[in-house]
Amino acid sequence: MPELPEVETTCRGIQPALAGKAVTDVIVRESRLRWPVPKNLRKNLIGQTITDVTRRGKYLLLKTATGHVIIHLGMSGSLRTVDASTAPRLHDHVDIVLDSGTCLRLHDPRRFGAVLWTDDDPARHKLLVALGPEPVASDSSDKVFDGDYLFSKSRGRRRAVREFVMDSHIVVGIGNIYASEALFGAGIDPRRAAGGISRMRYQRLVVSIQKTLTSAIAAGGTTLRDFSNADGRPGYFQQTLKVYGRDGENCRHCSAKIRRVRQAGRSAYFCPRCQR
DNA sequence: ATTTTCTCCTGCATGC
DNA sequence: TGCATGCAGGAGAAAA
Numbered sequence: 358m359p360e361l362p363e364v365e366t367t368c369r370g371i372q373p374a375l376a377g378k379a380v381t382d383v384i385v386r387e388s389r390l391r392w393p394v395p396k397n398l399r400k401n402l403i404g405q406t407i408t409d410v411t412r413r414g415k416y417l418l419l420k421t422a423t424g425h426v427i428i429h430l431g432m433s434g435s436l437r438t439v440d441a442s443t444a445p446r447l448h449d450h451v452d453i454v455l456d457s458g459t460c461l462r463l464h465d466p467r468r469f470g471a472v473l474w475t476d477d478d479p480a481r482h483k484l485l486v487a488l489g490p491e492p493v494a495s496d497s498s499d500k501v502f503d504g505d506y507l508f509s510k511s512r513g514r515r516r517a518v519r520e521f522v523m524d525s526h527i528v529v530g531i532g533n534i535y536a537s538e539a540l541f542g543a544g545i546d547p548r549r550a551a552g553g554i555s556r557m558r559y560q561r562l563v564v565s566i567q568k569t570l571t572s573a574i575a576a577g578g579t580t581l582r583d584f585s586n587a588d589g590r591p592g593y594f595q596q597t598l599k600v601y602g603r604d605g606e607n608c609r610h611c612s613a614k615i616r617r618v619r620q621a622g623r624s625a626y627f628c629p630r631c632q633r
Numbered sequence: 634a635t636t637t638t639c640t641c642c643t644g645c646a647t648g649c
Numbered sequence: 650t651g652c653a654t655g656c657a658g659g660a661g662a663a664a665a
Contacts, residue, residue: 359659389641389642390641391641391642391659391660391661392661415659415660429659429660430659431641431642431658431659431660432642432643432657432658432659433642433643433644433658448643465642466642466643466644467641467642467643467644467657467658468641468642468643469641469642469643469658469659469660470659484660484661513635514635514636515635515636516635516636516637520636520637523659523660524660525659525660532658532659533657533658533659621636621637621638622637622638622639622658623657623658624656624657624658635665636664636665637663637664637665638662638663638664638665639661639662639663639664640660640661640662640663641659641660641661642658643657644656644657645655645656645657646654646655646656646657647653647654647655647656648652648653648654648655649651649652649653649654
């Protein structure tokens with residue numbers, strides 16, 4: 358499942374093959390993704406040169422002179438650059454063919470992903486306009502993400518802290534796996550109300566989130582080569598995870614049994630001794 | 634206004 | 650072996 362590190366890895370991985378190349382064709386084999394692939398995508402994109410490939414949260418943005426393609430990988434999506442003559446596999450839904458002879462191919466079995474087009478500044482797009490700050494700032498102009506920010510945003514909120522940090526309107530890019538991992542790193546019980554957590558503990562949480570994501574991005578970088586082939590989980594997951602998916606196993610820190618609880622329909626994993 | 638639930642979908646593990 | 654069932658999850662939309 359693409360978490361922020363994988364989206365970042367994808368962004369870096371496809372950038373060299375796309376930047377400066379012109380689009381010669383757009384092939385939509387299956388338009389029923391999360392939202393229908395817009396009918397005008399092909400017309401708008403053909404003939405345009407992709408000038409930049411960037412990321413905002415888990416949204417990938419392909420820039421052209423007349424607009425942007427917005428891509429989200431959902432749960433099961435992956436992007437690969439392949440030779441345009443490569444036969445598509447099952448669930449290869451969209452191709453963006455370039456004048457270099459390669460094509461960007463979206464593979465997405467569960468079809469939770471999206472391919473959209475916007476003429477406007479993508480930052481003003483409905484899906485992006487209300488997004489929270491990036492957890493790991495790429496440059497100093499980004500909105501600030503720190504303990505004070507989370508502390509002030511959380512006042513008066515009763516929802517569980519884990520759901521709070523997974524809300525992309527609070528901060529982008531923290532999925533189910535890294536929410537559990539980061540809370541473990543900060544020693545915070547995922548079930549606690551967001552509004553009841555101290556400023557100091559939020560400062561610890563921010564450090565833990567950044568540490569978790571940064572090392573995952575670094576690990577994503579090391580698996581970059583086979584990432585384009587992989588459509589499952591990358592290798593670094595199993596080795597690095599401290600609590601996620603370890604229900605009933607021993608905590609690596611204190612040996613207590615890791616617990617799993619359902620939260621908003623999803624599983625949260627935590628160590629009842631290390632996390633309070 | 635905030636929080637919870639529902640929804641989209643396929644693949645895989647489990648159980649009879 | 651085959652079928653039904655349940656779970657996994659990002660995040661918007663609808664409901665509460």
